[in-house]
Amino acid sequence: MISIKENADVIEMNRMTADDVIEMLKITGNHEMDMLFRKANEIRHQYSGNRVFLRGLIEYSNICSKNCYYCGIRENNKSVFRYKMSVTDVLEAVWFAVKNNLGSVVIQSGELTSSANTEEIRKLIKQIKSFSGNKLAITLSCGEQTEDTYIKWRDAGAERYLLRIETTDKKLFENIHPKNSHHSFEKRLEALNNLKKCGYQVGTGVMIGLPDQTVESLARDILFMRDFDIDMCGMGPYIEHNCTPLALNKSENLKLEERYNLALKMIAVLRIVMKDVNIASTTAFQAINNMGKINALDAGANVIMPNITECKYKSCYSLYNNKPGIENSREAELKTTLDLIYSASNVPGFNESGDSVHFLNKIHANIH
Ligand code: 5AD
Numbered sequence: 001m002i003s004i005k006e007n008a009d010v011i012e013m014n015r016m017t018a019d020d021v022i023e024m025l026k027i028t029g030n031h032e033m034d035m036l037f038r039k040a041n042e043i044r045h046q047y048s049g050n051r052v053f054l055r056g057l058i059e060y061s062n063i064c065s066k067n068c069y070y071c072g073i074r075e076n077n078k079s080v081f082r083y084k085m086s087v088t089d090v091l092e093a094v095w096f097a098v099k100n101n102l103g104s105v106v107i108q109s110g111e112l113t114s115s116a117n118t119e120e121i122r123k124l125i126k127q128i129k130s131f132s133g134n135k136l137a138i139t140l141s142c143g144e145q146t147e148d149t150y151i152k153w154r155d156a157g158a159e160r161y162l163l164r165i166e167t168t169d170k171k172l173f174e175n176i177h178p179k180n181s182h183h184s185f186e187k188r189l190e191a192l193n194n195l196k197k198c199g200y201q202v203g204t205g206v207m208i209g210l211p212d213q214t215v216e217s218l219a220r221d222i223l224f225m226r227d228f229d230i231d232m233c234g235m236g237p238y239i240e241h242n243c244t245p246l247a248l249n250k251s252e253n254l255k256l257e258e259r260y261n262l263a264l265k266m267i268a269v270l271r272i273v274m275k276d277v278n279i280a281s282t283t284a285f286q287a288i289n290n291m292g293k294i295n296a297l298d299a300g301a302n303v304i305m306p307n308i309t310e311c312k313y314k315s316c317y318s319l320y321n322n323k324p325g326i327e328n329s330r331e332a333e334l335k336t337t338l339d340l341i342y343s344a345s346n347v348p349g350f351n352e353s354g355d356s357v358h359f360l361n362k363i364h365a366n367i368h
Protein backbone atom coordinates (compact mmCIF):
# COMPACT_ATOMS: atom_id res chain seq x y z
CA MET A 1 0.00 0.00 0.00
CA ILE A 2 1.12 3.54 -0.73
CA SER A 3 2.67 5.53 2.06
CA ILE A 4 1.95 9.22 1.87
CA LYS A 5 5.41 9.92 3.28
CA GLU A 6 7.16 7.72 0.73
CA ASN A 7 5.17 9.36 -1.95
CA ALA A 8 6.12 12.86 -0.84
CA ASP A 9 8.28 13.32 -3.94
CA VAL A 10 5.43 12.73 -6.31
CA ILE A 11 3.16 14.93 -4.24
CA GLU A 12 5.60 17.81 -3.88
CA MET A 13 6.72 17.80 -7.48
CA ASN A 14 3.24 17.56 -8.88
CA ARG A 15 4.13 14.73 -11.23
CA MET A 16 0.94 12.90 -10.48
CA THR A 17 -0.02 10.15 -12.93
CA ALA A 18 -3.34 8.32 -13.19
CA ASP A 19 -1.79 5.40 -11.29
CA ASP A 20 -0.68 7.67 -8.44
CA VAL A 21 -4.19 9.09 -8.19
CA ILE A 22 -5.79 5.65 -8.28
CA GLU A 23 -3.46 4.44 -5.58
CA MET A 24 -4.40 7.33 -3.30
CA LEU A 25 -8.11 6.86 -3.92
CA LYS A 26 -7.73 3.20 -2.99
CA ILE A 27 -6.25 3.95 0.41
CA THR A 28 -8.24 2.28 3.18
CA GLY A 29 -7.74 2.16 6.92
CA ASN A 30 -8.26 5.08 9.24
CA HIS A 31 -4.58 5.77 9.82
CA GLU A 32 -3.62 5.86 6.13
CA MET A 33 -6.66 7.94 5.25
CA ASP A 34 -5.84 10.39 8.04
CA MET A 35 -2.32 10.74 6.64
CA LEU A 36 -3.76 11.58 3.23
CA PHE A 37 -6.18 14.14 4.70
CA ARG A 38 -3.45 15.66 6.83
CA LYS A 39 -1.14 16.07 3.83
CA ALA A 40 -3.93 17.72 1.82
CA ASN A 41 -4.88 20.01 4.70
CA GLU A 42 -1.23 21.00 5.10
CA ILE A 43 -1.07 22.00 1.42
CA ARG A 44 -4.32 23.93 1.76
CA HIS A 45 -2.93 25.88 4.72
CA GLN A 46 0.34 26.48 2.91
CA TYR A 47 -1.39 27.97 -0.15
CA SER A 48 -4.51 29.63 1.29
CA GLY A 49 -3.87 29.93 5.02
CA ASN A 50 -6.46 29.04 7.61
CA ARG A 51 -9.26 31.20 6.22
CA VAL A 52 -12.39 29.52 4.96
CA PHE A 53 -14.20 31.57 2.32
CA LEU A 54 -17.91 32.10 2.86
CA ARG A 55 -20.60 32.09 0.17
CA GLY A 56 -24.23 32.71 1.09
CA LEU A 57 -26.16 30.14 -0.92
CA ILE A 58 -29.43 31.37 -2.44
CA GLU A 59 -31.56 28.61 -3.97
CA TYR A 60 -33.24 30.99 -6.39
CA SER A 61 -35.56 28.57 -8.21
CA ASN A 62 -36.18 24.83 -8.42
CA ILE A 63 -37.83 25.02 -11.82
CA CYS A 64 -35.80 22.90 -14.23
CA SER A 65 -36.22 21.76 -17.81
CA LYS A 66 -33.95 18.75 -17.38
CA ASN A 67 -34.52 15.20 -16.26
CA CYS A 68 -31.23 14.02 -14.81
CA TYR A 69 -31.94 10.55 -13.43
CA TYR A 70 -30.38 11.27 -10.03
CA CYS A 71 -31.87 14.63 -9.15
CA GLY A 72 -34.89 15.30 -6.94
CA ILE A 73 -35.92 18.48 -8.78
CA ARG A 74 -35.88 16.90 -12.27
CA GLU A 75 -38.76 18.17 -14.38
CA ASN A 76 -40.69 14.90 -14.28
CA ASN A 77 -40.81 14.76 -10.50
CA LYS A 78 -44.33 16.07 -10.12
CA SER A 79 -44.35 15.78 -6.33
CA VAL A 80 -42.19 18.89 -5.95
CA PHE A 81 -43.75 22.29 -5.32
CA ARG A 82 -42.06 24.57 -7.86
CA TYR A 83 -41.02 28.10 -6.92
CA LYS A 84 -39.02 31.05 -8.07
CA MET A 85 -38.02 33.57 -5.42
CA SER A 86 -39.24 37.13 -5.80
CA VAL A 87 -36.63 39.85 -6.23
CA THR A 88 -37.57 41.12 -2.76
CA ASP A 89 -36.90 37.70 -1.23
CA VAL A 90 -33.53 37.48 -3.00
CA LEU A 91 -32.53 40.96 -1.85
CA GLU A 92 -33.53 40.11 1.71
CA ALA A 93 -31.08 37.20 1.61
CA VAL A 94 -28.48 39.48 0.02
CA TRP A 95 -28.96 41.99 2.82
CA PHE A 96 -28.36 39.20 5.35
CA ALA A 97 -25.12 38.33 3.52
CA VAL A 98 -23.94 41.96 3.58
CA LYS A 99 -24.91 42.50 7.22
CA ASN A 100 -23.05 39.36 8.24
CA ASN A 101 -19.94 40.10 6.16
CA LEU A 102 -20.19 37.01 3.98
CA GLY A 103 -18.27 38.53 1.04
CA SER A 104 -20.04 36.59 -1.69
CA VAL A 105 -23.24 34.83 -2.70
CA VAL A 106 -24.11 31.92 -4.97
CA ILE A 107 -27.27 32.04 -7.06
CA GLN A 108 -28.31 28.46 -7.73
CA SER A 109 -31.26 27.27 -9.80
CA GLY A 110 -32.54 24.58 -12.07
CA GLU A 111 -31.74 24.98 -15.75
CA LEU A 112 -33.95 27.21 -17.90
CA THR A 113 -32.82 28.70 -21.19
CA SER A 114 -35.66 31.05 -22.24
CA SER A 115 -34.78 34.63 -23.07
CA ALA A 116 -37.12 35.72 -20.26
CA ASN A 117 -35.07 33.69 -17.76
CA THR A 118 -31.81 35.11 -19.12
CA GLU A 119 -33.14 38.62 -18.68
CA GLU A 120 -34.51 37.99 -15.18
CA ILE A 121 -31.19 36.65 -13.97
CA ARG A 122 -29.29 39.46 -15.71
CA LYS A 123 -31.40 42.04 -13.87
CA LEU A 124 -31.05 40.14 -10.60
CA ILE A 125 -27.25 40.22 -10.88
CA LYS A 126 -27.31 44.00 -11.41
CA GLN A 127 -29.68 44.48 -8.47
CA ILE A 128 -27.53 42.35 -6.17
CA LYS A 129 -24.45 44.33 -7.14
CA SER A 130 -26.02 47.73 -6.59
CA PHE A 131 -27.99 46.73 -3.48
CA SER A 132 -24.81 45.43 -1.84
CA GLY A 133 -22.79 48.48 -2.90
CA ASN A 134 -20.64 46.15 -5.01
CA LYS A 135 -19.56 44.42 -1.83
CA LEU A 136 -20.60 40.91 -2.83
CA ALA A 137 -18.96 38.70 -5.42
CA ILE A 138 -21.48 36.59 -7.34
CA THR A 139 -21.20 32.95 -8.33
CA LEU A 140 -23.86 31.55 -10.65
CA SER A 141 -24.92 27.93 -10.82
CA CYS A 142 -27.74 27.99 -13.36
CA GLY A 143 -26.77 25.23 -15.75
CA GLU A 144 -25.84 25.04 -19.41
CA GLN A 145 -26.49 28.26 -21.33
CA THR A 146 -25.41 29.75 -24.64
CA GLU A 147 -22.20 31.72 -24.83
CA ASP A 148 -24.31 34.81 -25.42
CA THR A 149 -26.15 34.30 -22.12
CA TYR A 150 -22.90 33.70 -20.26
CA ILE A 151 -21.56 36.99 -21.67
CA LYS A 152 -24.70 38.89 -20.65
CA TRP A 153 -24.50 37.59 -17.07
CA ARG A 154 -20.79 38.28 -16.86
CA ASP A 155 -21.28 41.82 -18.15
CA ALA A 156 -23.99 42.34 -15.54
CA GLY A 157 -21.40 41.57 -12.84
CA ALA A 158 -21.20 37.82 -12.14
CA GLU A 159 -17.59 36.76 -11.64
CA ARG A 160 -17.82 33.00 -11.17
CA TYR A 161 -19.75 30.06 -12.54
CA LEU A 162 -20.22 26.53 -11.26
CA LEU A 163 -21.20 23.82 -13.72
CA ARG A 164 -20.55 20.28 -12.64
CA ILE A 165 -19.48 17.81 -15.31
CA GLU A 166 -20.98 15.14 -12.94
CA THR A 167 -18.60 12.51 -14.41
CA THR A 168 -16.03 12.71 -17.19
CA ASP A 169 -16.84 9.15 -18.24
CA LYS A 170 -19.09 9.63 -21.28
CA LYS A 171 -20.68 6.22 -20.91
CA LEU A 172 -21.45 6.77 -17.23
CA PHE A 173 -22.75 10.30 -18.02
CA GLU A 174 -25.13 8.72 -20.51
CA ASN A 175 -26.26 6.14 -17.96
CA ILE A 176 -27.34 8.83 -15.52
CA HIS A 177 -29.06 11.12 -18.03
CA PRO A 178 -31.82 10.62 -20.58
CA LYS A 179 -30.44 9.80 -24.01
CA ASN A 180 -31.36 12.93 -25.94
CA SER A 181 -29.73 16.11 -27.16
CA HIS A 182 -30.96 18.06 -24.13
CA HIS A 183 -28.68 15.93 -21.95
CA SER A 184 -25.48 15.76 -23.93
CA PHE A 185 -21.99 15.16 -22.59
CA GLU A 186 -20.47 17.11 -25.49
CA LYS A 187 -22.71 20.09 -24.76
CA ARG A 188 -21.68 20.06 -21.12
CA LEU A 189 -18.04 20.19 -22.16
CA GLU A 190 -18.75 22.93 -24.67
CA ALA A 191 -20.52 24.99 -21.99
CA LEU A 192 -17.53 24.63 -19.68
CA ASN A 193 -15.22 25.78 -22.46
CA ASN A 194 -17.45 28.76 -23.18
CA LEU A 195 -17.44 29.77 -19.53
CA LYS A 196 -13.68 29.77 -19.56
CA LYS A 197 -13.59 31.78 -22.79
CA CYS A 198 -15.96 34.36 -21.26
CA GLY A 199 -13.48 35.00 -18.45
CA TYR A 200 -15.37 33.51 -15.51
CA GLN A 201 -13.65 31.79 -12.63
CA VAL A 202 -14.88 28.34 -13.58
CA GLY A 203 -15.86 25.60 -11.19
CA THR A 204 -16.86 22.07 -11.90
CA GLY A 205 -17.20 18.85 -9.97
CA VAL A 206 -18.50 15.32 -9.92
CA MET A 207 -20.74 13.08 -7.87
CA ILE A 208 -18.96 10.28 -6.07
CA GLY A 209 -20.36 6.78 -5.61
CA LEU A 210 -22.63 6.69 -8.66
CA PRO A 211 -23.81 3.23 -9.72
CA ASP A 212 -21.03 1.51 -11.73
CA GLN A 213 -18.54 4.34 -11.14
CA THR A 214 -15.01 3.02 -10.65
CA VAL A 215 -12.00 4.42 -8.84
CA GLU A 216 -10.24 4.53 -12.23
CA SER A 217 -13.03 6.72 -13.57
CA LEU A 218 -12.80 9.04 -10.55
CA ALA A 219 -9.04 9.30 -11.09
CA ARG A 220 -9.73 10.46 -14.65
CA ASP A 221 -12.14 13.05 -13.20
CA ILE A 222 -9.30 14.47 -11.10
CA LEU A 223 -6.95 14.58 -14.08
CA PHE A 224 -9.67 16.23 -16.18
CA MET A 225 -10.01 19.00 -13.57
CA ARG A 226 -6.25 19.47 -13.60
CA ASP A 227 -5.96 19.50 -17.39
CA PHE A 228 -9.00 21.75 -17.87
CA ASP A 229 -7.32 24.01 -15.34
CA ILE A 230 -10.42 24.67 -13.23
CA ASP A 231 -10.45 27.44 -10.63
CA MET A 232 -13.03 26.00 -8.25
CA CYS A 233 -14.56 22.65 -7.42
CA GLY A 234 -17.79 21.53 -5.78
CA MET A 235 -18.17 17.81 -5.39
CA GLY A 236 -19.67 15.35 -2.97
CA PRO A 237 -21.17 11.91 -2.51
CA TYR A 238 -24.09 10.81 -4.65
CA ILE A 239 -27.16 10.25 -2.45
CA GLU A 240 -30.37 8.65 -3.69
CA HIS A 241 -33.55 10.66 -3.98
CA ASN A 242 -36.57 8.38 -3.62
CA CYS A 243 -38.54 9.93 -6.49
CA THR A 244 -35.82 9.43 -9.13
CA PRO A 245 -35.09 6.61 -11.59
CA LEU A 246 -31.49 6.17 -10.41
CA ALA A 247 -32.68 5.31 -6.91
CA LEU A 248 -34.52 2.21 -8.12
CA ASN A 249 -31.53 -0.15 -7.90
CA LYS A 250 -30.40 1.28 -4.57
CA SER A 251 -29.26 -2.02 -3.04
CA GLU A 252 -26.48 -2.46 -5.61
CA ASN A 253 -24.83 0.88 -4.83
CA LEU A 254 -21.81 1.45 -2.60
CA LYS A 255 -22.72 1.85 1.07
CA LEU A 256 -23.18 5.51 2.04
CA GLU A 257 -20.17 5.33 4.35
CA GLU A 258 -17.96 4.10 1.51
CA ARG A 259 -19.15 6.88 -0.79
CA TYR A 260 -18.48 9.34 1.99
CA ASN A 261 -14.89 8.17 2.49
CA LEU A 262 -14.28 8.06 -1.24
CA ALA A 263 -15.62 11.61 -1.60
CA LEU A 264 -13.33 12.85 1.20
CA LYS A 265 -10.40 11.17 -0.57
CA MET A 266 -11.41 12.92 -3.81
CA ILE A 267 -11.20 16.29 -2.02
CA ALA A 268 -7.82 15.44 -0.55
CA VAL A 269 -6.37 14.18 -3.84
CA LEU A 270 -7.67 17.18 -5.76
CA ARG A 271 -6.08 19.47 -3.18
CA ILE A 272 -2.76 17.64 -3.60
CA VAL A 273 -3.01 17.90 -7.40
CA MET A 274 -4.39 21.47 -7.59
CA LYS A 275 -2.94 23.27 -4.61
CA ASP A 276 -4.47 26.73 -4.94
CA VAL A 277 -8.00 26.10 -6.28
CA ASN A 278 -11.11 26.78 -4.22
CA ILE A 279 -12.73 23.54 -3.07
CA ALA A 280 -16.13 23.58 -1.40
CA SER A 281 -17.12 21.58 1.64
CA THR A 282 -20.56 20.62 0.32
CA THR A 283 -23.88 19.85 1.96
CA ALA A 284 -24.03 16.27 0.63
CA PHE A 285 -21.24 15.36 3.10
CA GLN A 286 -23.37 16.69 5.94
CA ALA A 287 -26.36 14.67 4.71
CA ILE A 288 -24.44 11.46 5.41
CA ASN A 289 -22.49 12.38 8.53
CA ASN A 290 -23.04 15.25 10.96
CA MET A 291 -19.29 15.89 10.94
CA GLY A 292 -19.42 16.01 7.13
CA LYS A 293 -18.54 19.62 6.49
CA ILE A 294 -15.82 19.62 9.16
CA ASN A 295 -14.32 16.43 7.73
CA ALA A 296 -14.31 17.96 4.24
CA LEU A 297 -12.45 21.05 5.54
CA ASP A 298 -9.99 18.77 7.31
CA ALA A 299 -9.45 16.93 4.01
CA GLY A 300 -8.44 20.10 2.16
CA ALA A 301 -11.61 22.07 1.31
CA ASN A 302 -11.47 25.85 1.89
CA VAL A 303 -14.93 27.15 0.97
CA ILE A 304 -18.24 26.81 2.79
CA MET A 305 -21.68 27.88 1.68
CA PRO A 306 -24.18 28.59 4.46
CA ASN A 307 -27.65 28.26 2.98
CA ILE A 308 -29.31 31.68 3.36
CA THR A 309 -32.45 30.79 1.40
CA GLU A 310 -35.65 31.52 3.30
CA CYS A 311 -36.92 28.40 5.08
CA LYS A 312 -40.17 28.21 3.13
CA TYR A 313 -38.21 27.42 -0.06
CA LYS A 314 -35.40 25.24 1.31
CA SER A 315 -37.31 21.97 1.56
CA CYS A 316 -38.45 22.33 -2.08
CA TYR A 317 -34.85 22.47 -3.27
CA SER A 318 -34.33 18.86 -2.45
CA LEU A 319 -31.80 17.13 -4.71
CA TYR A 320 -31.37 14.01 -2.55
CA ASN A 321 -32.89 12.34 0.54
CA ASN A 322 -32.26 13.84 3.99
CA LYS A 323 -31.12 17.31 2.96
CA PRO A 324 -29.83 18.67 6.28
CA GLY A 325 -30.77 22.00 7.87
CA ILE A 326 -34.04 22.62 6.04
CA GLU A 327 -35.71 23.86 9.22
CA ASN A 328 -32.81 26.16 10.19
CA SER A 329 -33.25 29.92 10.03
CA ARG A 330 -30.53 31.92 8.27
CA GLU A 331 -29.19 32.98 11.65
CA ALA A 332 -29.02 29.39 12.90
CA GLU A 333 -27.43 28.19 9.66
CA LEU A 334 -24.75 30.88 9.86
CA LYS A 335 -24.03 30.15 13.52
CA THR A 336 -23.66 26.43 12.80
CA THR A 337 -21.36 27.20 9.88
CA LEU A 338 -19.14 29.55 11.90
CA ASP A 339 -18.97 27.06 14.79
CA LEU A 340 -17.85 24.28 12.50
CA ILE A 341 -15.22 26.50 10.88
CA TYR A 342 -13.76 27.32 14.30
CA SER A 343 -13.91 23.72 15.43
CA ALA A 344 -11.86 22.69 12.41
CA SER A 345 -9.19 25.21 13.64
CA ASN A 346 -9.94 27.64 10.84
CA VAL A 347 -11.18 31.22 10.70
CA PRO A 348 -14.02 32.56 8.53
CA GLY A 349 -12.94 34.86 5.68
CA PHE A 350 -15.29 37.69 6.67
CA ASN A 351 -15.74 40.39 4.01
CA GLU A 352 -13.49 38.55 1.60
CA SER A 353 -14.80 37.92 -1.86
CA GLY A 354 -12.66 34.78 -1.78
CA ASP A 355 -11.38 34.70 -5.34
CA SER A 356 -9.70 31.51 -6.44
CA VAL A 357 -5.96 32.07 -5.89
CA HIS A 358 -5.43 29.75 -8.85
CA PHE A 359 -7.42 32.10 -11.08
CA LEU A 360 -5.65 35.23 -9.79
CA ASN A 361 -2.27 33.60 -10.44
CA LYS A 362 -3.30 32.83 -14.02
CA ILE A 363 -4.40 36.44 -14.60
CA HIS A 364 -1.18 37.70 -13.06
CA ALA A 365 0.93 35.39 -15.26
CA ASN A 366 -0.92 36.64 -18.39
CA ILE A 367 -0.30 40.29 -17.54
CA HIS A 368 3.43 39.88 -17.00
N1 5AD B 1 -26.89 13.33 -4.93
C1 5AD B 1 -25.83 14.16 -4.85
N2 5AD B 1 -25.69 15.27 -5.58
C2 5AD B 1 -26.69 15.57 -6.43
N3 5AD B 1 -26.84 16.58 -7.30
C3 5AD B 1 -28.03 16.45 -7.91
N4 5AD B 1 -28.65 15.34 -7.48
C4 5AD B 1 -27.84 14.78 -6.55
C5 5AD B 1 -27.91 13.60 -5.76
N5 5AD B 1 -28.97 12.79 -5.83
C6 5AD B 1 -25.81 17.57 -7.55
C7 5AD B 1 -25.34 17.52 -8.99
C8 5AD B 1 -25.74 18.85 -9.56
C9 5AD B 1 -25.80 19.72 -8.33
C10 5AD B 1 -26.69 20.90 -8.47
O1 5AD B 1 -26.30 18.87 -7.33
O2 5AD B 1 -23.93 17.35 -9.02
O3 5AD B 1 -24.82 19.37 -10.48
Ligand code: SF4
Nearest residue numbers: 064066068071074110
Ligand atom coordinates in the same frame (compact mmCIF):
# COMPACT_ATOMS: atom_id res chain seq x y z
FE1 SF4 C 1 -31.97 20.14 -13.27
FE2 SF4 C 1 -29.46 20.34 -12.35
FE3 SF4 C 1 -31.22 18.64 -11.23
FE4 SF4 C 1 -30.25 18.11 -13.66
S1 SF4 C 1 -29.03 18.21 -11.73
S2 SF4 C 1 -32.39 17.98 -13.04
S3 SF4 C 1 -30.07 20.19 -14.51
S4 SF4 C 1 -31.33 20.88 -11.25
